[in-house]
Amino acid sequence: MKIIAYLDAGRIALGVVTSPTHFIAVADVAPDLPTDLIEILEREDGMDRLREATAGRTGDRLLADVTLKPFLHRPNAMWALALNFKSHIAETGLQTNPDFPHLFLRTEASYVGAGEPIFAPPYSVARAFDYEGELGVIIGKPGRDIPVERALEHVAGYTCLNEGSVREYQMHNRQFGLGKNFEASGSYGPWLMTPDEFGDPARHSVLTRINGVVRQRAPLDDMLIDVAHTVSYLSRGYRLRPGDLIAMGTPGALKPQPDDLEGQDLSRQFGPFPTPGLVHMRAGDVVEIEIDGLGVLRNSVITDPAFEGDL
Amino acid sequence: MKIIAYLDAGRIALGVVTSPTHFIAVADVAPDLPTDLIEILEREDGMDRLREATAGRTGDRLLADVTLKPFLHRPNAMWALALNFKSHIAETGLQTNPDFPHLFLRTEASYVGAGEPIFAPPYSVARAFDYEGELGVIIGKPGRDIPVERALEHVAGYTCLNEGSVREYQMHNRQFGLGKNFEASGSYGPWLMTPDEFGDPARHSVLTRINGVVRQRAPLDDMLIDVAHTVSYLSRGYRLRPGDLIAMGTPGALKPQPDDLEGQDLSRQFGPFPTPGLVHMRAGDVVEIEIDGLGVLRNSVITDPAFEGDL
Incomplete structure (x- = not known):
């Protein structure tokens, strides 16, 4: 899993990269997960939940469209x-x-x-x-x-x-x-x-x-x-x-x-x-x-x- | 002004010390102010607001009753x-x-x-x-x-x-x-x-x-x-x-x-x-x-x- 943080309308959001060009916005597939990676890491099942929410999906967002943070x-x-x-x-x-x-x-x-x-x-x-x-x-x-x-x-x-x-x-x-x-x-x-x-x-x-x-x-x-x-x-x-x-x-x-x-x-x-x-x-x-x-x-x-x- | 942070029912709260024994709970006199000192410092008028809210008041809480943080x-x-x-x-x-x-x-x-x-x-x-x-x-x-x-x-x-x-x-x-x-x-x-x-x-x-x-x-x-x-x-x-x-x-x-x-x-x-x-x-x-x-x-x-x- 490759996890990015990026700017989404002025706020930091998390994404999971699925190809050299595309990623999944975590908020689209797991809106209940925190938008802060450290908060996800602090939950014992945080990374597992992130993996389940994104597994097998194809990213519909373009890396080229966002500013990484x-x-x-x-x-x-x-x-x-x-x-x-x-x-x-x-x-x-x-x-x-x-x-x-x-x-x-x-x-x-x-x-x-x-x-x-x-x-x-x-x-x-x-x-x-x-x-x-x-x-x-x-x-x-x-x-x-x-x-x-x-x-x-x-x-x-x-x-x-x-x-x-x-x-x-x-x-x-x-x-x-x-x-x-x-x-x-x-x-x-x-x-x-x-x-x-x-x-x-x-x-x-x-x-x-x-x-x-x-x-x-x-x-x-x-x-x-x-x-x-x-x-x-x-x-x-x-x-x-x-x-x-x-x-x-x-x-x-x-x-x-x-x-x-x-x-x-x-x-x-x-x-x-x-x-x-x-x-x-x-x-x-x-x-x-x-x-x-x-x-x-x-x-x-x-x-x-x-x-x-x-x- | 002497500013403390203390535990109040499991959360961090701010106080202003008014005597060797007493303090004012900031939330009592300025509930709109942040409970995080750094957030107060980040506001241009934060410390002035804190001073106005506590000036001339007598502290009604006992320092001896709280755990400082x-x-x-x-x-x-x-x-x-x-x-x-x-x-x-x-x-x-x-x-x-x-x-x-x-x-x-x-x-x-x-x-x-x-x-x-x-x-x-x-x-x-x-x-x-x-x-x-x-x-x-x-x-x-x-x-x-x-x-x-x-x-x-x-x-x-x-x-x-x-x-x-x-x-x-x-x-x-x-x-x-x-x-x-x-x-x-x-x-x-x-x-x-x-x-x-x-x-x-x-x-x-x-x-x-x-x-x-x-x-x-x-x-x-x-x-x-x-x-x-x-x-x-x-x-x-x-x-x-x-x-x-x-x-x-x-x-x-x-x-x-x-x-x-x-x-x-x-x-x-x-x-x-x-x-x-x-x-x-x-x-x-x-x-x-x-x-x-x-x-x-x-x-x-x-x-x-x-x-x-x-x-």
Whole structure:
């Protein structure tokens, strides 16, 4: 099942995608179900009811006709992992603890949905605004002190995620703080895909394209700490809640092709770790995060409208 | 104005405190106002309406009769500052950037209200569970790119805050992550006090008592980065929203008195920075954070019920 949230006459509605072009409006087939995905996840039979209501039906709505929105409204926690791909650890030269996930938090305000514009800070604020293509994990069943071998039972689904980061602010102090939480600096979507359809995350790969050029590509089994161990670790400290999001970390940059002048030009990089093949995101870019078998999260980049007029 | 949230027949209600013992139930005098403080803050005239509805009235409800609850429901961001008091920087020996607030995030699940129990992890999970007495700042008016000299106009009020921290987990990696986000590990309250009543934060002081013994005491003008500069900094990156909370950092430990054997016994400390006068929080303790002129936040400590049966 692929679940979307979209704008319907100014309100958020839920849909279930049935083909590359069509979806079912949940309100059409199950008007008694909540219009908030987290409320559905909070009901023990919520996802089963959604599945029953949509099974075997053909979608009569066009994906092309709607604006997708983030499908998680005010989750308790939007976790993210730093330095969780061996290729990214290598390119930064930074240390991380191999035994524990390296966790920090983002706020809801830092994410937009698929197709919505991502905000780049103007150059007067920061220049090193970077994509991070990642697997997003959404918690379904709540739980504390969950053993690793049962951790995946608590996962409601997966999504593509762009963990957009403002490097200058991230480097102001040891804690990433605001640098990982600029307004509308990241995105996730286009949908939540349930585990029965997605299968084992370790068998998939993630890929990032900027303006059509592949800039990251890595198998998801290159993670230092996998999904099950991360879920189990978090549950030692607190009760995982339906709708909690975990961004599983990003791989390193791909080496640029011989004819890729932009990717080879380190003089255009303003971050702390100039890396061949890395390019910053700028207004006008189109960013795509693709996870094979899941889908493509596509966003254009615009200058943060709060600073219109600034360069 | 001192605003509380409390349990009324199983639901959260708002009150305005009128004396050391009494308060007005907002629903009694302004039934048209939202029962969620953030919704009141989101209305441009919300706080004025609340003030008009309660001005000059005598509270007819007893504070002693109700259970206080956290007064912020699902704010976008619960920020906290690391290493923001010179005395705390000195005792840890850690570095921080003197030009920018050292920011990280906590989740709603990590806080309880005044009078509710704080959860200590059992020894099987962690031993260094520490209090951090702090000033909490609540945002009222939203805004982006706010100059320092206008920043305090965006503050709706202040509160006492205990930023309870699990040191072993905080030290797993550079990012504090789960160590600052254990379930019910911190608290804030007892109320939001509006700036007209509280005045300049720099003229107040914060004090922490464990079982009646003063363990922290510091003037709030010992902060490295003050409230106005922190609000202004955050607004460069994102739109501050009504209900956002900022925990302004904690001071160092007070030197123990000559007869304070517990405070002198470093062998009972399990954190990374054994410090005379520091004691960890344990089940059975009573923790009080007092800000002069504001009030006292009092919580008892119990073992996290998820681990009942563990030592």
